[in-house]
Amino acid sequence: MTIRTPLFCGTALAQRIERVEAQLVAQASAAARARRADTLGFAREIAGGVASYAEADSPFNKIAGLGFGGVPTEAELVEVEQAFRTLGSPVPVELANLADPAVGELLTGRGYRLTGYENVLGLSLDGLSAPEPPPGVEVRLCRADETDTALDLLVEAVLNPDTEGVASAEDFPRDVLGNAIRDMDSTGTRRYLALIDDVPVGTGSLRIADGTAYFAGAATSVQHRRRGVQTALIATRLADAIAAGCDIATVTTAPGTKSQQNVQRRGFDLLYTRALLQSS
Structure with missing residues (x-):
């Protein structure tokens, strides 16, 4: 063993x-x-x-x-x-x-x-084989004309958050969130769509910099949760990160959430915590 x-x-x-x-x-x-x-x-x-x-x-x-x-x-x-x-x-x-x-x-x-x-969680990619995504879920890069589809999935996820763990204190208006997605994409961030029977059911993004694969923007429609959508998104992004020569993958989650559990099941380790502070 x-x-x-x-x-x-x-x-x-x-x-x-x-x-x-x-x-x-x-x-x-x-x-x-x-x-x-x-x-x-x-x-x-x-x-x-x-x-x-x-x-x-x-x-x-x-x-x-x-x-x-x-x-x-x-x-x-x-x-x-x-x-x-x-x-x-x-x-x-x-x-x-x-x-x-x-x-x-x-x-x-x-x-x-x-x-x-x-x-903040991380996974060493040194010597790691590209994982196989679960069957039944297709993951591909999001086309430019599908940004609104990805935005709809993200907004739905914000409005219907995990019931486990600590709730996120962040809440952004739809138009601002849409602008943020487009601004991220313009910096070279890769956005993915997950589909079941050709229907978009999830999204996630990947940014590669300094040998680091940064995972963000994960969301799954409520009716398709617990069907391996995030597992498929993680597997595809890990494969692309390995192909790009990254030596580490990282992701940020709210503490104790299903999102954290999903990435830990894929081998990510808890690296450190950030305190969120705000001026009075």
Whole structure:
């Protein structure tokens, strides 16, 4: 019997994963400005991370990747807070528990409050064979004219979340979510559709950067859950990640959810947790 060694995550690997996340946020934020053909918003570096404002209520309005490139000065943080405030937004921060603890001390000292958590999981792809998707579910790349179909599946998933685990505190309007999908896709993110009997029943995305395969945007229609849709999406994206030469795959989930259980069944290990903070 072969015993698999769980993937260990130290600060170096966490920094790499957080850097990929920060790059996505910055590029999607820039894509939002290009889409609107204006200069509203920003994406600026801060202490190894990125502070981004894409548009009102966007999931790309946040500080990501903080705490792996030093501790921001109070003056730097004040400048970023003012930039968000000018646009009528609070300052959401995703802070990994492997980041410099001094960052958390700085934020809580300035009145930031905890709003939730999310888990980052990973799977080493070194020597891993491409898995076979379960029968009965077809997975293929989403065509440009099927973006609304993928959006419908994502919105349905948001409105009918997992009943297990900790509920996500994030809730985005449909039009904003649609813009975010298109902005992500314009940065090179691959979007997939899962179909049963030629009917779209699920979606998921894959972003490849720095040898890292980042899984996101997973959703399954309510009536087709527990039928292997997410297993098929995971298998197809893993196969594509291996073919692209990635050495690690990562995914972010809410704690204790069916989504976390699905990826752990495919061999993903819990690497670290992010605290979700917001300015008061």
